[in-house]
Amino acid sequence: MDATLILPRIDSDLCTGCGDCVGVCHVNALAIQELRAVMVRADDCDYCTDCEAICPVLAIACPFEVVVAG
Ligand code: SF4
Ligand code: SF4
Numbered sequence: 646m647d648a649t650l651i652l653p654r655i656d657s658d659l660c661t662g663c664g665d666c667v668g669v670c671h672v673n674a675l676a677i678q679e680l681r682a683v684m685v686r687a688d689d690c691d692y693c694t695d696c697e698a699i700c701p702v703l704a705i706a707c708p709f710e711v712v713v714a715g
Contacts, residue, residue, distance in 0.1 A: 651709050653696055657681045659704035666696035666705060 655666075655675075662680040667673075672689040675682055675696060682704070684690070697707045 653707045655682050656704045659702050665699045669695045669699045
């Protein structure tokens, strides 16, 4: 499967460039470039969804769901 299909998606039309997602990403996969958040180290993303949770304008969508077994 193409990994880009399951990475967090950032809507640059909604993103205000606040940087909250960059600060919360514990593997530094995100960065602000030209006043918008971008995925700069996709290989490091571990799908924690913290960026989606913190974005105040809902510009990040994580198209995956973490299911805890049991
Ligand atoms: S899902 Fe987690 S690891 Fe991936 S970019 Fe967002 S905060 Fe970083
Ligand atoms: S938290 Fe949301 S609005 Fe702020 S930089 Fe990240 S994607 Fe953009």
